[in-house]
Amino acid sequence: MRTEIEIAGVKWKNPVTVGSGTFGSGMEYDEFVDLNKLGAVTSKGVANIPWPGNPTPRVTEVYGGMLNAIGLQNPGIDVFCERDLKFLESYDTKVIVNVCGKSIQDYVDVVERLSDEKRVDMLEINVSCPNVKEGAIAFGQKAEALTEITKEIKKHAKQPVIMKLSPNVTDIAEMARAAEAAGADAISLINTITGMKIDINRRTFALANKTGGMSGPAIKPVAVRMVYQAAQAVKIPIIGMGGIATAEDALEFILAGATAVSVGAANFVNPYATLQVIEGIEDYMRRNNVEDIKDLIGAVR
């Protein structure tokens, strides 16, 4: 039975990684999960300089999910390389670094800084965070802007580039095609869906940022639909995510056309979720006599 997959020439031992921002750089979940068992670790978004993020409250629960407006707090690329990448050095897993910025130059600075880092296997470009005022989603909601930033990053990147797409668009297929045409090696989707919650007793917004990105099991059908539409539109590999908590969820994404999947908010609910998803996929393959996981990718009829 083969669970290995390959994205842009990078081989993962299995198709499971984590949603950026839900797992730190692995350090905080090291106590719960053997990181060597993951297909890849995807780090929290990192910028060229430290970002303080948004005021609190930054998180709130909603029915079947949660909203967050962390605002991409991060320690900056220098600390990230010295501490987080160093921590990941000893693990036998692929490392995907999520990159954020306020301007194209910010992104390019980080991408260039990472070009000599041997431990970085892939780059995921965050053009879809809904919680920051400049940058991020501004590059991910118009096909022209996505094309421009993708091309610019591809000029400077040494590692394969995954463009992380926002669901907060009219036509996900158009965005997927734009990323592919601009040279992206892969796409990942979906980032969180912009939402809002109001505290009726205090008559205030539940989040200081007013809006936040929704994640959790409640968004899964939207995510599966978008992954399917993207898979119909492009040939580059897709990392599917959005509400995955179990192997059954992950398999829906794979059948819809995802080569790999990310477990996100489910880590907060169940710190062992990633390993259980990996084991559950293997069980499914055994039960259904699937020799190679590649036979399941896009196999929905």
Next chain:
Amino acid sequence: MKKKTSAKILSQKSLAPGIYDMWLECDIAKDAHAGQFIGVYPNDKSTLLPRPISICEADASKSALRLVYRVAGKGTAEFSRYNEGDCLDVLGVLGNGYDLSLLKGKRVMLMGGGIGIPPMLELAKELFEQNKAVTDGEKAEIIIVVGYRDSKTFLKEDLEKYGKVYIASEDGSVGTKGNVMNAVAEENIEADAICACGPMPMLRAIKKFAEEKNIPAYISLEEHMACGVGACLGCVVKTKEVDHHSHVNNARICTDGPVFLAEDVEI
């Protein structure tokens, strides 16, 4: 070592309107100390996230944790409906508690307001135990000041086992009318250090008081949390200096706290 594990409810009763007292049997109890907390998961899967609840008492010999909590929403309302024998998943033990070694030989004022009172019980108990093990000069004087809404003085008898208890009540029905700071003023209480948990206005007043008196105040903070283990960066507090982990002026309440030296945080 932190883990998610199943806990069996040993007992549950109501102490006051909306305030519940639950004993849980779980193997993480042996690692629990005053000021730490656990995440308690609702069984209703529409409410996903663990509820951070402070440890009121830990009994390592019985692998038991006592939680005294207020019903504040759907999750805690669900917990309040459970009885002996029911099970809940818990994540823990989380956060850093109070550092008792810093309190040796001091007059320590333990201040709890409302649902901030429960962690003061385990702290009083641990200080009381520490006093038995240290020299006379290192013994701490345990002064407890607690503030209630009204005459429903939950945990008062438990606290009295470990130190002198001063009470304030908002409606004036018991002790000093007002809050814990009113009680400190009325009773002329002097201390060398403060350990506190309670609502933000109370903690702000304590931070100011401690600065005026030039004594350390160790305050326990609360914030909406998702992961509880330091990964999501949901529950941060502004810090005076750049934080060693985040490299910005934000510390994670769940892992760098929830207990902070008041002068280190901007609240």
